[in-house]
Amino acid sequence: MQAEIITIGDEILIGQIIDTNSAYMGQELNKVGISVYQISSIQDEESQIRDALETANTRSQLVIITGGLGPTKDDVTKRVICDFFDDSLVKNEKVLAHIELLFKKYINVPISEMNRQQALVPSKATILHNSFGTAPGLWLEKNGSVFVFMPGVPYEMKGLMTKEVIPRVLDTFKRPFIIHRTILTYGWGESTIANTIEDWENNLPEPLKLAYLPSLGKVRLRISGKSFDKKTLTSEIEKQVKKLYPLIGDIIYGEEDENTIEEVIGKLLTQKQFTLATAESFTGGKIAEQLTAVPGASNYFKGAVVSYATETKIKLLGVDEDLIAKHSVVSEEVAVAMAKNVKEIIGTDFAIATTGNAGPSKGDSDVEVGTVFIAISTPERTFAQEFKMGKPRERVVRKSVNKAFEILYKEISNF
Numbered sequence: 001m002q003a004e005i006i007t008i009g010d011e012i013l014i015g016q017i018i019d020t021n022s023a024y025m026g027q028e029l030n031k032v033g034i035s036v037y038q039i040s041s042i043q044d045e046e047s048q049i050r051d052a053l054e055t056a057n058t059r060s061q062l063v064i065i066t067g068g069l070g071p072t073k074d075d076v077t078k079r080v081i082c083d084f085f086d087d088s089l090v091k092n093e094k095v096l097a098h099i100e101l102l103f104k105k106y107i108n109v110p111i112s113e114m115n116r117q118q119a120l121v122p123s124k125a126t127i128l129h130n131s132f133g134t135a136p137g138l139w140l141e142k143n144g145s146v147f148v149f150m151p152g153v154p155y156e157m158k159g160l161m162t163k164e165v166i167p168r169v170l171d172t173f174k175r176p177f178i179i180h181r182t183i184l185t186y187g188w189g190e191s192t193i194a195n196t197i198e199d200w201e202n203n204l205p206e207p208l209k210l211a212y213l214p215s216l217g218k219v220r221l222r223i224s225g226k227s228f229d230k231k232t233l234t235s236e237i238e239k240q241v242k243k244l245y246p247l248i249g250d251i252i253y254g255e256e257d258e259n260t261i262e263e264v265i266g267k268l269l270t271q272k273q274f275t276l277a278t279a280e281s282f283t284g285g286k287i288a289e290q291l292t293a294v295p296g297a298s299n300y301f302k303g304a305v306v307s308y309a310t311e312t313k314i315k316l317l318g319v320d321e322d323l324i325a326k327h328s329v330v331s332e333e334v335a336v337a338m339a340k341n342v343k344e345i346i347g348t349d350f351a352i353a354t355t356g357n358a359g360p361s362k363g364d365s366d367v368e369v370g371t372v373f374i375a376i377s378t379p380e381r382t383f384a385q386e387f388k389m390g391k392p393r394e395r396v397v398r399k400s401v402n403k404a405f406e407i408l409y410k411e412i413s414n415f
Contacts (some may be wrong), residue, residue, distance in 0.1 A: 001031055001034060001035075001062065001174075001175065002035070002061055003035065003037065003060055004036060004037055004038035004039065004040070004056055004062075004063055004064075005039045006039075006041075006042060006056065006064070007019055007039075007042070008041075008044050008152070009043075009067040009152055011335055013042075017179065019041060021157055022044055023160060024154070024161070025064055025083060025157075026050070028161050029062075030163075030178055031173060032166060032169060032170060032180075033177050034169065034173070036046035037059075037113065038056075038059075042054060044067065044076060044077075046076050050080050050083065051365060053080070053147070054084070054144065054395065055145075057142060057145050059294055061144065061174065062145070062146050062148070063148070064153065064165070065149045065403055066152045069135040069149060070135060076078065078162035081122050081125075081138065084142070084350075085122060085124055085140055087122040087124045088221040089122060093119075094127070095118060095121060096132075098134075099111070099116065099134045100180050102133075102134060103115065115134060118134045122140065122342075125138075126139040126140070128150070128165065129163070129164060130150075130156055131159050132152055132153075133156040135156070137149060137150045137160045146172065150165070154192045161327060163372075165225075172382055176226050176227055176228045177228065177229075177230040178226045179224070179230070179237055180217055180223065180224045181222070181241055182220050182222045182223075182256065183220070183221040183222075183223070183244065184261070185218060185220070185221065185248060185251045185253070185407070186217065186218045186251055186261065186402070187251045188219065188251050188411070190212050191217050191223050193251075194212065197244065197248060200244060200247060202349045204223075204240060207233075208236065208237065209223075209224055211224065212223070212394055216398045216399040216402055217399050218261075218406075222256075223237055223241065227310070237362050250355055253409060260294075261352075261405045262290045262293070264409065264411060265408060266294050266300060266301075268412045268413065269301075274300065274415070275302050275347075275348040275380075276302065276348055276349070276350045276408075277302050277304065277342045277343055277346040277348040277351045277361075278291070278303075278342065278351065278353070279305045279308055279338040279352075279353040279354075280304065280305070280353070280356065280394070281306075281338075281353075281358075282308075282354060282358040282372065282397065282400070283354065283397055284306060285306040287302060287354070287401055287404055287405070288306075289358055301391065302346050302348050305317055305342055305345075310324060313329065318337075318341045319337045319343070320337065328365045328367060329355060330356055330371060331355070331365075332373050332384040332386060333384075334355055334373070335355050335373035335374065336382050336383065339351045339353035339376060339382055339384070340375075340382045343377045348380050349378075350408070350411070350412065351376070352374070353377075354372065354374055354386055354400060356371060356389075356396070357372070358370075358372070358389075358396040359371050359391060359392065359393045359396065360391075360392070369391060369396075371386065371388060372387050372393045372396065373386050373389075373398050374387065374404050376411050378415070379415070383411075387403060387408065388398070396415055
């Protein structure tokens with residue numbers, strides 16, 4: 001079957017907000033065997049909404065629409081729904097009671113007539129209860145297509161998807177199984193991996209296919225298949241994954257839906273009873289941020305110094321001023337001193353440090369923009385590596401963070 005998603009709202013089109021709703025809905029539908037073939041974002045304008053609904057009705061069995069269900073005048077979706085489905089609005093007492101309850105318990109302003117009007121719903125619609133907001137979800141059918149309308153507020157949409165939409169989809173549609181296995185790799189580029197596994201990829205049997213998902217120093221390899229025979233499909237994917245591991249096992253650190261690389265590093269540190277500290281300059285604490293996003297990180301991650309300015313490296317980390325003058329603040333020698341000193345100051349087994357010129361200007365160093373040094377201090381040695389990360393600034397920072405995790409993972413694994 002074919003599904004599509006339509007998001008309504010000028011705020012998406014002008015870049016005021018990022019459309020995370022479509023990504024979430026696509027993932028949830030995929031989990032239950034429904035492929036999304038089209039995602040559209042349209043203005044909150046009647047003709048645009050009607051055109052989108054009419055087009056979707058000709059090609060998709062399931063159409064999910066978010067946005068435009070608010071109480072204000074710029075939300076026109078319900079008017080279009082009534083026109084499109086040849087329907088009219090009626091007051092739903094259950095929805096009204098829910099709205100009044102929300103205002104009584106959680107909202108410190110009197111309920112207005114505008115809010116009460118959200119209890120007006122199309123008479124032909126099946127009402128989907130919105131536990132977290134005042135606008136209910138709506139389920140309607142026309143010419144063999146199911147249309148689901150939901151508010152655009154992410155937590156309201158997610159609640160409706162989980163409690164109302166997915167259960168109804170499961171009851172309504174016969175669906176194949178869609179299975180993905182995503183292998184996570186670090187250190188090689190997409191083309192290098194493709195050359196290494198070319199024969200394996202060329203011999204993938206139907207219905208399996210491989211997708212490369214590169215991202216600044218790491219590549220996800222997604223093996224996908226669709227079939228009504230789940231057992232056979234699962235077995236075939238497992239067989240192909242086992243053939244893949246010997247080919248690129250040195251760069252595989254896990255699989256998606258298992259662990260991120262920072263979670264893998266955390267598990268290694270915990271198993272080996274090691275601790276870690278960080279000293280970051282141009283990465284601005286992003287390494288520490290990702291490490292501390294893992295529950296239980298305080299067991300192994302002991303602290304960080306974001307020594308962004310040169311004087312902070314000198315005063316807090318104790319980097320020798322003469323060392324900086326001789327080699328520049330962006331240098332192998334300074335990176336080594338940062339890693340070694342933060343390890344001693346905080347008292348850990350491992351430390352990682354970054355110093356570099358992310359741009360756009362050269363700052364306190366004359367080295368080329370995109371030049372970075374990443375240093376690791378282990379229980380046995382301290383060393384730094386130089387990298388040319390190019391431009392622009394965001395790419396330099398993101399790629400350097402990924403490279404730091406790659407180096408750290410390899411070093412901890414060796415103990």
